[in-house]
Amino acid sequence: MLVQLVGMGAPLAILNTESKKGLALVGAPLGYVVLMLAVPLAAILLISFWTQDFQTFDTTPTLNNYREAVTDPLYRELLFRSIRIAGLVTLVTVLLAFPVAYFISFHVAPERKSLWLFLITIPFWTSYLIRVFLWKVILGFNGVINSGLQTVGIIDEPLTFILYNANAVVITLAHAFAPFAILPIFVALEKIDRSLLEASQDLGENRVSTFFRVTLPLAMPGVVAAVLIVFIPTIGDYVTPRLVGGPDGLMIANMIQVQFLRLNNAPMGATLAVIAMLSVSLIALLFVALNRRFLRGSR
Template sequence: MAQTPSTEARAGLKLISPPALYAILMLAAPLATVLLYSVLTGEKGSVSLPLTLDNYHDLLTKPVYRALMWRSLIVSFFVTLATVILAYPIAYFVSFHVAPSRKALWLFLITIPFWTSYIIRVALWRTILGYDGIFDSVVMGLGITDTQPNILSNGVLSIIITLAHAYAPFAVLPIFVSLEKVDRSLLEAGQDLGESRWMTFLRVTLPLSLPGVIAAVLIVFIPTVGDYVTPELIGGGKTPMIANLMEVAMLKQRDQAMGSAIAVGAMTIVALISVAFVLWNKRYLGGRK
């Protein structure tokens, strides 16, 4: 017996209701709470009425908030750029030059950094980049410089290096998946028509793999803007980003209203940038026609 549209609709609602309820409780409710807190008045470690936009006014007018937001965006931009530039050749090599029977092994090796705690990896970078660390010893041992570079003293640079290493696998995997979908016959056709390997890559491979590149950009850019652990451990708290300011407002100053406003402001800026980037590249999301 055929089901009526209303019966099918009810069956569909029953099917999606558990995950929808979970999403509402776990995602929408906390977000709504943060939005509400951001327009309340913060006082003596609590929030109260009346509703106010003073928190957002401070967020837009006080130089410290603008400076840390710009620093977070700049750091995230360079982390994303470095990660994608380094990840693309790795993904290309695995996709085009590794035997199909060994690709799973290579992908397995790429995920090895996830076997250790993120905090441990950050601590190791302190050892590598710090004063009289591994990098300083190698550079001075090769006679490149007589003074110790101590990259860790440059908070922004050391944060970029650490975050680029931490998020590299997140960039490799979506680019690899996108490259695997490239029709190899198109590459052969381009070379049969007299194109060099380099021009075939620029005109065929790169455009067809851009959906994976776009995914990698978003996967890396969005979380690195709000990263808290790396600036705290690598920079020793001397090079804070917007998430560190949020932690200060929430836990040390106990101003939940201002901390919520900072969170909402950061989410809004990241969302606008991400949507603009996606719209700018929308013709590549489903593969270039």
């Protein structure tokens, strides 16, 4: 009995001091995130049930903001458009990124892989504002594409469908989030045991069917991660719709900014932020659930 107790107690005690040391160390960053993120997010949730009363808040809890947000066609349109654009951006970004990740993982010599990854991440780290503005220059009425195509003589009139609309937002964001899509897919592809692919071909599958029946299912955890990591931040993007979106390309983040900084209606802004977050989370969870058969046993 005593032996048993000691035998069980000793590792438990070690575990406890180790657990304490670990928690003490992680306490600082954890505390920071709680204080700077969890508490403010709770405040946003709280305020979304208040109303703006000139300079002060009316703190009687009410669902009026939510009612207004779902009935007002402007808010509804902005929210649906944001989800639509974010979805389209995600689709385009991941489809464009997959072959690049595949190429680096399967066809680049191991010692040159990190150079390729570095080259892909560099543009991502350079000033976001300037990059978005340059897309405006590229896509504009007198922009690089239009003046280039006109000089060559392919078109007579400048193309107008590429700036100040949703297309421009999609192109610009697909560019901005490229490394976010490539890196997770690359990591998933790197993990694939190459002998599985040989086995598949030995068993009579050709290259294409090997790709679709072995490589792609095994890469799905990376694809799912890429989709989430592109989709979630995209829906809250402010700069791109503002600079290249025109009136028909504005998104929910622009309205949140207007509510907070222009109309001085923080409760309405908070409500829109909460609704946007909820929709994003719901869609993300749904997406993960739909793909769970690929994710099982991946860790």
